[in-house]
Amino acid sequence: MSTPPSLSSGPGTGRPDESSCRIGVLVPLTRPGWAEAGQHLLAGMELGVSDVNAAGGVGGRPLELVVRDTAADPEKAAAAVDELAALGVAALAGEYHSVVARAAAARADALGLPYLCSSAVLDALTEHPTERVARLAPPQSRGWRTYADFLLGAGHRRIAVAAQRTVYWEAGTRILRDHLAARGGTLVELDASALTPAAVCDALVDHRATALLLLVGIPDPAVPIVTSVRRDPRLAGLLMGAPAGQPEFAEWAAALGDDGAGIPFLRYLPERLTPLGERVATGLRERLGGAPSFVAFEGYDTVAVLADVLRSQGADRARIAQAWPHVAVEGTRGRIEFARTPGIGVRQWTRAPIQVVDRDPAEPGRFRVLHAG
Template sequence: MIGALVPLSPPGWAEHGRHLLTGLELAARELEVQLVVRDTAGDPARAAAAVDEFADLGLAAVAGEFHSVVARAAAARADARGLPFLCSSAVIDALTDHPTDHVARLAPAQSHGWRIYADFLLAAGHRRIAVIAEPSVYWAAGTRILREHLAARGGTVIELDLDALGESGATAVLLLVGDAEPLVTAIREDSRLSGILIGAPAGQPELAEWGAAIPFLRYRADRLTPLGDRVEAALGGAPSFVALEGYDAILVLAEQLRTGAPWSRVTVEGTRGTIRFTRPPGGHVWQWTWPPVQVATRAASSTA
């Protein structure tokens, strides 16, 4: 049995959680793996308690989770309990505070994906980037990655609130918040901001009605593997990349549990490519290096 951590209720991003669960459940059915699912609701304490429950039940491993701060709590508890945890979707670089062989990750590290996003902004001619961010370890880490990467290439990142955006001189604004819809509406209704690019690198626009024409990061390629094509069809066509992450997580764990191989020797043909794990320089967990990364909009996408 494998434990599954998913945000299925607020304040977690429940729609992303449902997509994640759909992928997890499809793979579990096909591979005849039993799942024990727990809703984290975006709460680190609930995730840690669920990992304790999984360990007490004697489960073989844990998969899932979307929110970085929640995944950090789950990873710390899984490491403490000696329970393998494959994080499907959270990207924060510091998933654990020290090296561990109990934790691996499918999603790319934030520093990898968000640098690709920064390069996309530069290529589009944006040199002065505004950031509206909520207080969070995750958003702060993303802002720091963007600032350092852009500064080395002649760009500038300024943190401000919505009231100051019109006078900032920024040509793009990134919304690093959980609920971006009110900000999107306000910006689109402000005639002074009619030419500004709205960005949301964390991926909210893929599933949100307001997300048209807002570039975001997603971790898939235009062309999936043959398995990915089959999974996409089984999921009803064009699922969120988060569903593919869920499917791949169970696929990897089933292979690892079948063979008893360490992360470094696991190789699986997943929905988005061949999955192999390494420990990147300075990284503390085993990492798929790297899944495909796109900067996408509803209308078009560019693959990096």
């Protein structure tokens, strides 16, 4: 695993190098943030910067990341945006947690700082349409509808969600409920903050659910719920799912072992990586000491897009924001272009790949693609 950088990334001075072209980066590197996701996102960005600088940088200037840890705290992220803007970064990038990215996007928009959101999916990333914010990850509505289609295709009509009360989980529940109801499905909502794992199992039996979706954090309460369900003989045929992608990461496998396999999740990778993606996968594996997640590829693609824009527009913030509609970059997962999408207030990569994947119960270190959308 790559070592998180210090909060000031300038070479030995405590401040960024004034000769470089700087990008402000927001990533969760400490609890309660999903630190492993943040480390993968940052590893992808660092590899992207290394490749850009090996090819001559941006207009002859080295590209530099100025990194701030959000720890999944929206207020901390907003304060970091203020600090990064004052430091003179050309653009803002990153973040994994949707509620944090939303706070960062609002502040960046208010300051006139262009922001390329790497990995957060909440549809309402901004309250109002803006030209300053673009996003690589597919919106939650598209991804979670794809997941609901997978469930329906597998014959599931009575589906339960064990959810915590956050904007992100509530949005996901609403998307699933509406999509399933329109197709003859039923969604039962269980409050994961109020029910014990044993009570969740009892509710699943009472409601005759055939699938349980875990809209919760890890390790708690996800790990205790999974363990209880796996141990309950009444639920032997129940499918568990985690659309937000928890089983992608090593932390999940380490905590649950074989119990964590066979739990489908959303992953934003194509059937085949591009030639660039294949090369990047090798570099990421070396940096991370293991298989890179889709989040690491999102990090690399973020830098690839920003470097391309900076080469053509320079470090002028207004010109960078105006360039989003004209981006056409070959990334690790396909050609990246941004467009307006109905109901989405930011410039969106509309063709971001989506898969439903699980860890193979026969070989938990191997992923199986179950559905693509």
